[in-house]
Every structure is written in structure tokens, then in C-alpha cells.
Amino acid sequence: MFKKIRGLFSSDLSIDLGTANTLIYVRDKDIVLDEPSVVAIRVNGNQKSVAAVGADAKRMLGRTPGNITAIRPMKDGVIADFHVTEKMLQYFISKVHDNSFMTPSPRVLVCVPCKSTQVERRAIKESAIGAGAREVYLIDEPMAAAIGAGLPVEEASGSMVVDIGGGTTEIAVISLNGIVYAESVRVGGDRFDEAIVTYVRRNYGSLIGDSTAERIKQEIGTAYPSSEILEIDVRGRNLAEGIPRSFTLNSNEILEALQEPLSAIVQSVKSALEQCPPELAADIAEHGIVLTGGGALLRNIDRLVSEETGLPVIVAEDPLTCVARGGGKALEMLDKHTFEILTSE
Amino acid sequence: MSDETEVVSPPAVFSGQAFSEARQRLELSIQQVARQLHLPEAVIHSIEGGELDKLKDPVFSRGYIRAYARFLKLDADALVAAYNQQTGNLSTTAQVRAIGSVSTAPGRRHGHPVLKVGTWVFILVLIAVSIWWSQTQFGFDAEERSILNDLPVSVETTDGTTLLLPPVSDLETEAEVSAHVDSQPVNESADETSEEPQESVESVSQSANTTTAETESQSSDEKINNEAEGGQPESSVHSGLSISLVEDCWLSIEDALGRTLYSGVAAAGSVLEFEGDEPLSVVIGRVSAVADLRYNNEPIELAAISKDNVARLSLPL
Numbered sequence: 001m002f003k004k005i006r007g008l009f010s011s012d013l014s015i016d017l018g019t020a021n022t023l024i025y026v027r028d029k030d031i032v033l034d035e036p037s038v039v040a041i042r043v044n045g046n047q048k049s050v051a052a053v054g055a056d057a058k059r060m061l062g063r064t065p066g067n068i069t070a071i072r073p074m075k076d077g078v079i080a081d082f083h084v085t086e087k088m089l090q091y092f093i094s095k096v097h098d099n100s101f102m103t104p105s106p107r108v109l110v111c112v113p114c115k116s117t118q119v120e121r122r123a124i125k126e127s128a129i130g131a132g133a134r135e136v137y138l139i140d141e142p143m144a145a146a147i148g149a150g151l152p153v154e155e156a157s158g159s160m161v162v163d164i165g166g167g168t169t170e171i172a173v174i175s176l177n178g179i180v181y182a183e184s185v186r187v188g189g190d191r192f193d194e195a196i197v198t199y200v201r202r203n204y205g206s207l208i209g210d211s212t213a214e215r216i217k218q219e220i221g222t223a224y225p226s227s228e229i230l231e232i233d234v235r236g237r238n239l240a241e242g243i244p245r246s247f248t249l250n251s252n253e254i255l256e257a258l259q260e261p262l263s264a265i266v267q268s269v270k271s272a273l274e275q276c277p278p279e280l281a282a283d284i285a286e287h288g289i290v291l292t293g294g295g296a297l298l299r300n301i302d303r304l305v306s307e308e309t310g311l312p313v314i315v316a317e318d319p320l321t322c323v324a325r326g327g328g329k330a331l332e333m334l335d336k337h338t339f340e341i342l343t344s345e
Numbered sequence: 346m347s348d349e350t351e352v353v354s355p356p357a358v359f360s361g362q363a364f365s366e367a368r369q370r371l372e373l374s375i376q377q378v379a380r381q382l383h384l385p386e387a388v389i390h391s392i393e394g395g396e397l398d399k400l401k402d403p404v405f406s407r408g409y410i411r412a413y414a415r416f417l418k419l420d421a422d423a424l425v426a427a428y429n430q431q432t433g434n435l436s437t438t439a440q441v442r443a444i445g446s447v448s449t450a451p452g453r454r455h456g457h458p459v460l461k462v463g464t465w466v467f468i469l470v471l472i473a474v475s476i477w478w479s480q481t482q483f484g485f486d487a488e489e490r491s492i493l494n495d496l497p498v499s500v501e502t503t504d505g506t507t508l509l510l511p512p513v514s515d516l517e518t519e520a521e522v523s524a525h526v527d528s529q530p531v532n533e534s535a536d537e538t539s540e541e542p543q544e545s546v547e548s549v550s551q552s553a554n555t556t557t558a559e560t561e562s563q564s565s566d567e568k569i570n571n572e573a574e575g576g577q578p579e580s581s582v583h584s585g586l587s588i589s590l591v592e593d594c595w596l597s598i599e600d601a602l603g604r605t606l607y608s609g610v611a612a613a614g615s616v617l618e619f620e621g622d623e624p625l626s627v628v629i630g631r632v633s634a635v636a637d638l639r640y641n642n643e644p645i646e647l648a649a650i651s652k653d654n655v656a657r658l659s660l661p662l
Contacts, residue, residue, distance in 0.1 A: 149404060150402075150403070150404040151404060152402060152404075287401065287402070287405050288383075288405060288408065290404070290405075290408070302412065306382070306383050307383075310383055311383055312382065312383050312384050312405075312408075312409065312412070313383075313412075314404075314405060314407070314408020314409065314411065314412060315408065315411070316404070316408075317404075317407060317425075
């Protein structure tokens, strides 16, 4: 009862609870929050408190004193730390509500990996309820990504979407508001970062942090050989000497570093095409594959998939926000009592 | 993302010629471009020819233009923006619509409008006819019943005699009389308990006789009257109380039914008279103020029953 009253002062939200970033779309508005899924926890004796959430907490990653721990509560697209996720969501939900009259209690649509287990989905749902949500609906990430990318999901035509997120890559073939085939591989932006860290340690004998690896990926990372060679100066701790050293990396080296995770994604795409019904495969061959998610921003990744599959591959407009925007569109369907695009727990 | 993008000049309007010129500058044929991008040649032709209506879904069209622009090192963002401007496809998100549902239930078809209206008219006429019929039926019943009520009714008694009862309408109008008569057997039950059924039938006939002159029986009429007269004093006994006061006095008088006949201070010199069902409960707050107290015209001496100048008595003593 009280939640319903609070609901009058709340907006419906679509939350892309990603491993790397959390995006919130407010109904009838737009994306209003795009923050890293990082929480800094301060430990004071037996008491734990939240020191920072989002971008502030991300800046603390790898730079915290003993009593503060900056953690990423999401791993591989699902909750790794339930209570921290709940706190993070609570913070984000209150942040998108300017109204300080009373605690918001919105209806929330959360995007979940299509291959997440029932327990993982339950955890996400419970976490959102714990964060103050009045009602929680779940939608498969590839479906939300397809809607956000503008694919004609309701038509009797196959559309293939590859959502490369922070923790997972979701590949799905969608037709008539439903998922015909879906595959989820635990390879994403985080694995790219890990691959770069491993490459640098192996080839330069230096240790770099995840944040540095991410910066390298964003600035010079490429998925397909290019005539243009980009370079970046990086500082890392030399393992042999134990002191920080500076060195220069180029895009071809990063391409080499990313081979393993990239080939895993390509293999999954090929596998999806193999298992796709022939009519839908023909539709996909005609229109092409659509890439969404932060991973789609990696240079020439569309070219890589296109060369490997021989199909046209396009990157969706604003791929980073596709899932959240798609969830927002699905939110509008809630009042029309059309739940066919939603997924069950 | 667009590492190979070379900002040439962002065109205000979408120009297919920019693609064509850039491709020729790179000395590439349409076939080569199509093979490299894995796009149909028709798409390349449509882009270069500016035939945007020939391109398919806006989502894919944007993707093709962006891919081709990047391949030719053109400003992909500007060209896509120009495409959006020209085609009016500014929304990048799909409009979600529910898949329609088809009912397979038999007979659930959308009929012709004339048939629908005809059906409704038929239903309304049917309702109107049924209402009219029910009203006429009930109306006839009422008339018939009133006619029947006006006829006298003959009743066979247990001793073989036939009594003619008055019409029901008359009985209904004289319900008070019949009710009064019905109460008589109760009073007489001590004497005539063995003949109760006969008595009730007889009493009905007696009540009928009081109202119907032709069938009146003198003896039964007298009996009823006697019973009525005899029963009346037993059910309610009224008595008279008279009090004369020489001074102000507080009085409280209640009758047997609990009705308060008087309660309050009576003025000096007043003579009060009360009637009520026995026994009367009388409280006199100041005995010395009472000059005379009579009950059924018999004087009552208060001095013997008063205490502290207050008398509480129940009449008759």
C-alpha cells in the first residue's frame, strides 16, 4: 500500500545492470544515468559502509587504502555480491529521482543475460526489490538490445543481434517478438582487458592495472588489421626491476592480444548461424548482423565478424545504450499488458 | 571507433556523389567494394545514386552507409546524419508492437454491419414483447383476483354444516375485527380445549356473521359480543387516583406498564387526577403537603405508610 503511494512519486525505469556499466533509462525521458558498476566499501572495524558508487568508485579501483575496497559487484553479467549490488541499485535509483519528498518506489525492468540461471535471475529481481523497486520485470538482454538497435523484432523476419557487453557476449536470433536462438559466452570487455594485461606482462614484463588496460583498449584497440597504426604510451610496474617503467604499445600488438577473446566471439556467432533455422538464416544473410554493446565500439570488430562470416555486419547507433533504450521501449508495453517480450524468472 | 575516418566535409544533405567520387579516387569498382563489405551491389548503387527509398529498413541502411563511408574514409557520422535528415528517420529505437492474436473459437466472426444492427434490433424487439406480455399477464391476474375476492366463500365444518364466508376483500378490510375474534379462543381455552379446531372455524364464521346481514346468526353474534365484553376488563384494568395538595410537593406516578403518569413538583392547591393500569407505583416526596389522596374514590391514609415525610406505595394497597 505504502509502496503504491511512493510509486506515484516514482518513474518507471529500465536498468541495464551490466558488468562494466549500469545504465538507467527513465520512461518518457531518456538515458539519465550511465555509471560504472563499481562500489567502494569502507570497512571500519566490523562495520561496513558505502564510500562511493559509480564513477567516483571506479577512480578508486586499484588505488584504495586498506580500509576501502573498490569492488565490482557484477561478474559475467550476473550478481557476484548481492548486498553490494542492492546498495548500488538503491543509490542509482535514488539518484535518478530528483524528488526527495519520499523514497522512490518505481516499477523497474532489468535486463538479464539470456542464459542466466533461475537463481541468478532471482537474485537480480530480489536485489532490485531490496533497492526499493515496487515491481520488477526481467527482459533478455539480446531482446532489449535488438529493440534498442531498432531491429524489426515483431516482424516475421529473422534478425541477429550480437551484444558484446562487459562480462558476456549475447548472440540471439529474434523473430516475432521472441528469441529463436540465443547463446551467451562469458567473453566481453573484461576479457579483452585481461587479455591486454596478460599480453603486456608476457611481452613487456610489466604489470598494468585493469583501468590502464581498458584505456589501452579504448584508445588503440582494434579487432581487424588496419593500415593505420595507432600507438599509446603506458606506464606499468616492471616485474623484474619492481619499479614503474614506461613503454609504447601499438594497435597491432593489441590486435594480437585480443585474438583469443575475439575468436571466441566469432566462433559463437558462427555457431549461432549454423544452428539458426534456414529461413531465418536467409533473412540474416540478406540484412546482416547487428552489433550492440560497449564491445561493438572496438575498432573494426564489425569488419572482423563480417570477414569471418561473409555477411554484412553493422554497428547499431549508440551501441552502448541499446540495451537500456530497448528496455525503455519494453517498459511502455507494460501498461498495454503485452508481456510477450518479457522473460520469466 | 572510426580510426580510418577522414573528415572531408560534412555534407548538409545526403550526397551519393561523395561516395562515388571517393571510391573512384581510391580506384575501386563497385564490385570490389561490394565484395569487401559483403554487401549486395544493388545497395552500393542505391547509396551512390542517392536512391535512399530503395534501401531497406532504416536501421540497416544507416549501418550500410556508415560502413561504406568508413571504408572510403569519409565522415560516417555526418553522412548518417544527412541520411536521417533526408529520410526523416530520426528514431533509432524500434517501435515495439504486440503480435496480434487470432481467435479460433467457432462462430467468433466479424459479421456484416447490417447483420449486427439487425441482430440488435431483433433482440430489442424481443425484450419489448416479453415486457408487454408480462405486463398484460400480471394485469389480468390482478383483475381476476379482485373479481374472485368479491365472491363469498363456502366452508365445510367438521360437523357437516356449510358456512358461507364473506368475500376476502371484506375480510381484509375488517382485519381488526377478525383479529379480535381470533383472540377469543385463547381466553376460552380453559373451558373448551377439546374443541379447539371447531372453535376456530366457528369464530371465523362468527366474525363473518357480524359483517354479513343475510347469513347472520343471532346466537353466535351474542356469544361473540359476550366474549368481547367479558374479555375486555381482564386485559386492561383502569383505575383513578386523585391527589389534593395544600403545599408544593414532588410526585412520581407510574402505572403497571411502566408509563410515567407524572413526575415532578406539583403546585400547592392543585388537584391532580390520574388514570392508569394497575398497580400504580406512587412516590410522594412530601406527605404533609397532601390534603387528600383517593384511589377509586376511596380515601387512603398516608400517615401510616409514610416514613420521614415520604410515602412509597403501590395501588391498590
